[in-house]
Amino acid sequence: MVFGVETEKLTRGHQRIADYISKNMDDVPFMIEEDIAAACGVSVSTVSRFWAEVGSKNLKEFKQRVKDEALLSPARKLQSAFDKMEGDSSAAANVLGATDYLQQSADRIDQAAFDAAAGMLAHAGTVHIYGPGSAECLTALMDFRLSRFGADVRRLDRGGHELFESMVPIRPEDVIVIFGFVSESPEMAVLLDFARERSCRTLLITDLAVSPMLAKADISLFTARGQLWEFHSMVAPIAVIEALIVAVGKERAQAALAGSEELHRLRRKYSKLLPKRI
Numbered sequence: 001m002v003f004g005v006e007t008e009k010l011t012r013g014h015q016r017i018a019d020y021i022s023k024n025m026d027d028v029p030f031m032i033e034e035d036i037a038a039a040c041g042v043s044v045s046t047v048s049r050f051w052a053e054v055g056s057k058n059l060k061e062f063k064q065r066v067k068d069e070a071l072l073s074p075a076r077k078l079q080s081a082f083d084k085m086e087g088d089s090s091a092a093a094n095v096l097g098a099t100d101y102l103q104q105s106a107d108r109i110d111q112a113a114f115d116a117a118a119g120m121l122a123h124a125g126t127v128h129i130y131g132p133g134s135a136e137c138l139t140a141l142m143d144f145r146l147s148r149f150g151a152d153v154r155r156l157d158r159g160g161h162e163l164f165e166s167m168v169p170i171r172p173e174d175v176i177v178i179f180g181f182v183s184e185s186p187e188m189a190v191l192l193d194f195a196r197e198r199s200c201r202t203l204l205i206t207d208l209a210v211s212p213m214l215a216k217a218d219i220s221l222f223t224a225r226g227q228l229w230e231f232h233s234m235v236a237p238i239a240v241i242e243a244l245i246v247a248v249g250k251e252r253a254q255a256a257l258a259g260s261e262e263l264h265r266l267r268r269k270y271s272k273l274l275p276k277r278i
Contacts, residue, residue, distance in 0.1 A: 013042045022210040101236040104224035122251030124175035130156040131179035145245040172199040180206040192216040
């Protein structure tokens with residue numbers, strides 16, 4: 001989905017426009033329709049029809065929409081979640097509200113890409129995981145689950161210039177997992193470029209339907225989190241990760257079962273010294 005519209009429903013020309021705008025969002029406020037048409041290799045009339053397809057009357061209204069969404073604060077996103085509760089404020093209704101994201105994610109899962117991702121993780125030398133901001137919870141979950149299967153996992157939790165130190169040990173047999181939500185950050189761009197240089201593989205887990213990252217990553221998996229202006233849910237990303245981890249465990253069945261048995265043995269042996277917390 002891009003600009004609130006299923007990409008598959010757009011014509012080829014409009015898909016080209018959507019892709020260009022997504023990659024050059026900072027330039028759009030300074031462009032006219034003729035500029036966009038020339039950049040995308042389509043007619044001006046095709047550009048004019050595009051705005052209605054993405055819910056705007058014209059280019060001017062679309063520019064204002066882009067500006068408004070860029071200025072959205074965390075408070076306004078949280079307000080969007082509050083607004084959804086006005087009709088039915090029950091806990092059950094709000095829990096079920098996340099099922100739409102699960103359905104969107106399930107509908108867009110590419111089975112071949114999913115299987116390839118599981119195999120890639122199962123046979124990786126070391127799995128390096130990068131997920132900034134709210135995605136840190138996802139990196140922690142993946143680290144915890146994969147480590148239990150005996151995988152060597154490292155979290156790339158440093159940003160900016162400090163990221164370079166974490167990149168030095170990465171080897172060609174390794175895999176870099178990137179949680180790329182909202183947009184491509186400089187750190188993500190560096191990791192994807194470095195992966196090509198180091199000849200290691202990359203897995204991108206993203207909520208973006210159109211992004212330059214999709215072409216750079218070896219494998220990409222889509223997961224819905226809500227529109228740009230909404231309070232973003234982590235329900236679907238967690239579900240996708242859990243499904244992926246189970247698939248990896250199946251690939252690494254012997255190591256996974258051995259690790260579980262050893263964990264059970266340690267728990268029984270030291271249960272009095274380190275009782276399980278409730």
